[in-house]
Amino acid sequence: MSSAVEYIPRDTLVHRLNPLTKIIGSLALLTISIILDSLLYLGGVLVLVLACGVFAKISAQLLKAFKVLLIFAVILFLIQIVFYRWGQTAFYLIPGTNLLPVTYEGLAFGAVIALRMMIILTSFIIFLSTTHTRDMVMVLVEKVRVPYDYAFMFVTALRFIPTFLAEVKTIQEAQKARGYKLEGVSPLRKLKAYLPIALPLVLISLAKGENLALAMETRAYGAGVPRTYLKDWTIAARDVLSLLFFLVGIVLSIYLRFAVAT
Amino acid sequence: MDVMTSVQVENLTYAYEKGSYALKDINLKICKGEMIAFTGKNGSGKTTLAKHLNGLLKPTSGRVFINGLDTTGKTVSFLAQQVGYVFQNPDHQIFNDTVYEEVAFGPKNQGLTGKDLEQRVLNALQVVGLETYGSTYPYKLSKGQRQRVALASVLAMDSDILVLDEPTTGLDYKESQQVMELVAGLHQKGRTIIFITHDMNLVARYAERMIVMANGEVIADGRPRDIFAQPKTIKSGSLKVPVVTLLAERGGFTSRTVLDEEEFIHDIYQYKRRMSLNVLCS
Numbered sequence: 001m002s003s004a005v006e007y008i009p010r011d012t013l014v015h016r017l018n019p020l021t022k023i024i025g026s027l028a029l030l031t032i033s034i035i036l037d038s039l040l041y042l043g044g045v046l047v048l049v050l051a052c053g054v055f056a057k058i059s060a061q062l063l064k065a066f067k068v069l070l071i072f073a074v075i076l077f078l079i080q081i082v083f084y085r086w087g088q089t090a091f092y093l094i095p096g097t098n099l100l101p102v103t104y105e106g107l108a109f110g111a112v113i114a115l116r117m118m119i120i121l122t123s124f125i126i127f128l129s130t131t132h133t134r135d136m137v138m139v140l141v142e143k144v145r146v147p148y149d150y151a152f153m154f155v156t157a158l159r160f161i162p163t164f165l166a167e168v169k170t171i172q173e174a175q176k177a178r179g180y181k182l183e184g185v186s187p188l189r190k191l192k193a194y195l196p197i198a199l200p201l202v203l204i205s206l207a208k209g210e211n212l213a214l215a216m217e218t219r220a221y222g223a224g225v226p227r228t229y230l231k232d233w234t235i236a237a238r239d240v241l242s243l244l245f246f247l248v249g250i251v252l253s254i255y256l257r258f259a260v261a262t
Numbered sequence: 263m264d265v266m267t268s269v270q271v272e273n274l275t276y277a278y279e280k281g282s283y284a285l286k287d288i289n290l291k292i293c294k295g296e297m298i299a300f301t302g303k304n305g306s307g308k309t310t311l312a313k314h315l316n317g318l319l320k321p322t323s324g325r326v327f328i329n330g331l332d333t334t335g336k337t338v339s340f341l342a343q344q345v346g347y348v349f350q351n352p353d354h355q356i357f358n359d360t361v362y363e364e365v366a367f368g369p370k371n372q373g374l375t376g377k378d379l380e381q382r383v384l385n386a387l388q389v390v391g392l393e394t395y396g397s398t399y400p401y402k403l404s405k406g407q408r409q410r411v412a413l414a415s416v417l418a419m420d421s422d423i424l425v426l427d428e429p430t431t432g433l434d435y436k437e438s439q440q441v442m443e444l445v446a447g448l449h450q451k452g453r454t455i456i457f458i459t460h461d462m463n464l465v466a467r468y469a470e471r472m473i474v475m476a477n478g479e480v481i482a483d484g485r486p487r488d489i490f491a492q493p494k495t496i497k498s499g500s501l502k503v504p505v506v507t508l509l510a511e512r513g514g515f516t517s518r519t520v521l522d523e524e525e526f527i528h529d530i531y532q533y534k535r536r537m538s539l540n541v542l543c544s
Contacts, residue, residue: 167354171319174355176338177347178415179371196367199357203401207353 008129013238014056015130019139021239022127026244029123033116035253042115049119053126065125066118073114079112133158139233148227152218156212164205171200265330268294268423268454269315274476276310284310286478288324294422297446297455299465299486302475303500308458311475312425316345316529328423339371346421350428352405352412361387361403361411362396367418386418390444406437408456413441417448424448426457430464442468463504466490468520474499491519 008017014022029049036042053062082093087105094100137155140146175196182193216222269292276285285307292298300308313319314326315340326333328344340515349355358364362383371383387393390410395403400411409429416424426445430438446468449455465472465486474482474495482495490503491494510520515533520526 170349170351171354173313173338174316174347174349177316177342177349178355178368179338179339179342179419180367181339181371196355196357201356204353 006129007132008058008061009132010057010130012056012130014052014126016238017130017242018235019131019243020143020233020237021137021235022131023136025246026123026127026240028250030120032249032253033119035250035257037112037257039111039115041253041256042112042119046115046119046122049122049126053122056130057125058126060127061129062122062125065230066122069118069121073118076117077110077114080113084109124206135231135233138229138231142229142233160208163208164201167201167204168197171197171204174200266294267327268292268329269456270326270327270330271311271314273326274311274314274321274326275323276319277322284478285314288480290473290480290483292454292456294454295449295452297449297468297470298457299469299472300448300456300458300475301460301462301465301472301499302500303460306475306499307478308331308475310478311416312347312427312456312458315423315425316347317341318347332476342368342419342421342510343372344421345423345425346416346419347425348413348416348427348429350431352408355415356400356414360396361392361398361400361414363401364411365415365418368415372419378453382418382420389417389448390414391440404437406433406440409441410444411438413444422452423454423526424456426455428458428460430459430461438464448538462486462490462501466504466507474501476500487519487521490521 017025029142032045033042036045050062050066053059056261081102082100084103084106085101088103089101090107091096092101134155137146137151141148141151180196182190269290271290272498274285274288274290275283277283288311298400299376300301300312302308310319314321314333315328317333317336317340320334328341331341331344333341354365355431358367365383365386366379369379384393384396387396390413392407392410392414395407402410403411413426413429424445429441429445433441442464445455445457457464457469469486471482471484472482472486472489474489481498482489482492490507496503504521506523506526507520510516510529513530516529518525518529520529
């Protein structure tokens with residue numbers, strides 16, 4: 001899953017949208033999927049979301065993530081149908097007995113929950129993989145007034161994950177070359193067995209953190225001068241159009257849920 | 263395969279990801295007791311190749327034999343008995359409270375205990391000249407000393423092939439000389455030494471044989487003296503031959519490729535003697 005939510009650089013309309021638009025869009029889709037409760041409409045929304053992914057030219061990566069999501073969706077569906085106790089019984093999970101009844105309503109409800117989960121997660125995956133983390137955070141700092149120090153901390157933490165993973169790999173290799181084995185160690189001793197990896201990692205990380213702090217200070221981080229922004233995120237026509245589209249979507253879904261009797 | 267072969271690499275190809283090859287069709291044979299340098303610019307595949315020798319990486323296709331054993335399906339900890347691998351940065355491995363414990367980690371993993379273990383550790387510490395530092399906290403030591411602790415911790419495993427990945431990086435002149443002299447001493451005692459380096463002075467001084475890598479391929483394999491005389495290889499390997507070598511070549515007073523200061527001075531004296539003889543005879 002970690003690779004599924006990495007930023008994938010492409011030059012598409014979806015990528016060029018203001019990060020704020022995409023944040024709002026994802027939240028709008030979340031709202032829409034909660035409002036709607038008909039399988040048909042939710043299915044339609046999911047198709048639209050997937051089409052958006054194809055449009056953003058990230059279909060290959062999305063497909064990979066989608067397969068994982070599908071597994072979770074099936075699990076979620078199974079849990080729902082087992083625990084949903086209302087409505088007309090369709091069949092029993094254990095044939096020949098009247099244990100674990102599955103109702104038609106339960107089936108529908110399970111499918112709705114599974115679809116909602118897929119819509120919400122897919123839209124966030126599309127958002128994250130078409131938006132550079134830095135841009136996203138910068139917009140939050142500039143437009144939503146998140147304090148820059150916190151935003152910087154967040155970006156740095158994200159930025160260091162791959163670095164630490166690489167360090168872990170090197171340390172692991174260095175210890176393996178000295179005959180270190182993690183396999184076949186009893187769970188009780190596992191904690192101690194991680195020491196040869198954990199200790200060098202902590203020491204190296206501390207040194208890295210110190211270096212980073214020094215490098216930041218030499219470049220006058222925190223000098224108090226109001227910061228300027230390299231990229232000027234304006235709300236373009238495409239953003240207005242997308243936001244309108246989402247607004248219409250929400251209104252429409254409220255109408256479909258409450259005004260049209262189902 | 264004869265018993266004198268330490269490492270045999272056959273048609274080794276390796277790809278980190280599908281389609282992007284880090285190593286392309288490598289064939290290499292290293293004999294017992296050789297001291298060989300892997301050279302080439304960063305990203306040329308030196309470390310990737312070296313990591314195949316103790317099973318940290320397994321061939322995408324082709325085969326690697328260590329002392330006649332195919333590395334496929336063998337674990338790193340098993341191969342560690344045959345091949346010691348010293349990593350570039352000692353801080354990637356040091357985790358014990360004392361130098362002694364650090365050096366004992368490898369042989370303990372091999373199942374050694376009691377007197378045998380103690381003997382191995384003390385021996386290794388003596389070889390690297392740290393016998394009086396056994397109870398010291400490793401991070402109290404200098405970088406060069408920590409590099410030697412790392413070396414000792416691999417030596418203590420008593421493997422007869424030793425791979426060193428840029429053993430002198432980050433060390434000052436004296437420290438790197440100490441480390442290299444130490445390695446040369448091990449070579450004299452019959453171990454097979456493979457070291458990765460960017461320093462052609464080290465290659466000239468210590469390697470009997472060098473391979474030059476570029477874009478995942480071995481583009482040259484031979485004695486440093488012969489390879490330093492091939493400007494094309496030097497250029498495509500992005501190497502820089504020692505200054506004395508260049509100076510002797512430009513000076514035109516000797517026909518051989520000079521490797522170090524001593525040879526340079528020797529040849530220049532020879533040249534002067536010849537010249538004065540010529541003057542006498544004419």
